[in-house]
Amino acid sequence: MATGGMVAAAAIVAKRDALAALRDERCRRTLKTRFRDRTAMIELHYWPTPNGHKVTLLLEELAEIGHALPYEIKPVNIGAGEQFQPEFLAIAPNNRMPAIMDTAPADGAAPVSVFESGAILLYLAEKTGRFIPSDPRGRADCLQWLFWQMAGLGPMTGQYGHFNVYAPERIPYAIDRYTREAQRLLGVLDSRLHGRDFLLGEAYTIADMACYPWIDPYKTAPIDLSPYAEVRRWRAAIRARPATQRAYALTKQVNPQAGQRLSEAQRRILFGLGNAP
Numbered sequence: 001m002a003t004g005g006m007v008a009a010a011a012i013v014a015k016r017d018a019l020a021a022l023r024d025e026r027c028r029r030t031l032k033t034r035f036r037d038r039t040a041m042i043e044l045h046y047w048p049t050p051n052g053h054k055v056t057l058l059l060e061e062l063a064e065i066g067h068a069l070p071y072e073i074k075p076v077n078i079g080a081g082e083q084f085q086p087e088f089l090a091i092a093p094n095n096r097m098p099a100i101m102d103t104a105p106a107d108g109a110a111p112v113s114v115f116e117s118g119a120i121l122l123y124l125a126e127k128t129g130r131f132i133p134s135d136p137r138g139r140a141d142c143l144q145w146l147f148w149q150m151a152g153l154g155p156m157t158g159q160y161g162h163f164n165v166y167a168p169e170r171i172p173y174a175i176d177r178y179t180r181e182a183q184r185l186l187g188v189l190d191s192r193l194h195g196r197d198f199l200l201g202e203a204y205t206i207a208d209m210a211c212y213p214w215i216d217p218y219k220t221a222p223i224d225l226s227p228y229a230e231v232r233r234w235r236a237a238i239r240a241r242p243a244t245q246r247a248y249a250l251t252k253q254v255n256p257q258a259g260q261r262l263s264e265a266q267r268r269i270l271f272g273l274g275n276a277p
């Protein structure tokens with residue numbers, strides 16, 4: 001009887017210790033999360049794709065010049081349909097990443113969320129006063145190239161990639177159309193870069209950061225860059241920047257499968273073929 005009582009008491013003690021350990025572990029995790037959240041000013045909802053890279057290019061450049069905006073990556077696995085989750089849609093109603101949440105906006109009020117990569121670049125450049133000219137002429141120049149990328153280079157090269165890499169059948173008209181359009185835009189960029197280090201001249205700006213990831217982004221359908229010597233020179237200069245190296249190094253950390261062929265399930269999710277969650 002006495003032995004039975006001791007066994008029961010020992011079981012109670014063991015259970016109590018286990019519960020205490022669990023509580024400690026929960027507390028430790030909560031503190032860790034809180035600590036992380038408190039130091040990260042920008043939550044970056046991101047997946048390593050050309051539009052995602054634009055934002056990490058800027059955040060890493062800011063760190064490089066001593067104006068770091070501490071950021072925390074919240075992965076949005078677009079191949080798994082995470083862009084359709086209600087919490088993400090609440091800040092990015094277009095169900096596309098990237099998006100950011102600025103938890104320390106300049107006015108000290110509630111956090112600010114921004115979607116669309118161009119708007120994010122502009123928001124962060126204005127917040128820090130870096131990588132965008134402050135004079136009205138320079139600013140207009142920067143904005144026209146930023147918008148050119150958002151409305152032209154990005155979408156046209158994206159369609160080039162879609163019809164060359166992802167389309168289930170070969171559609172010569174679409175391939176021709178977007179190849180010619182991508183080439184035309186590369187020609188425009190090449191002319192602009194003639195006699196200039198970067199799009200605006202000597203200064204590297206968010207306009208360059210928006211364009212860079214969209215120069216020949218498809219390894220399995222490379223665009224022939226040989227006619228565009230200025231683009232190649234400019235691209236090599238950006239690629240060599242330490243911030244660029246760090247931004248692109250995030251690719252495999254966030255998505256170890258980056259660069260692999262899409263599965264059928266991923267294609268259905270990404271191309272709106274009816275299986276989005």
Ligand SMILES: N[C@@H](CCC(=O)N[C@@H](CS)C(=O)NCC(=O)O)C(=O)O
Binds near residue numbers: 097
């Ligand atoms: N114009 C948007 C485009 C963003 C975009 O297309 N993001 C892609 C990845 S590069 C995406 O989230 N795709 C998810 C989907 O297609 O469902 C921007 O520049 O932010």
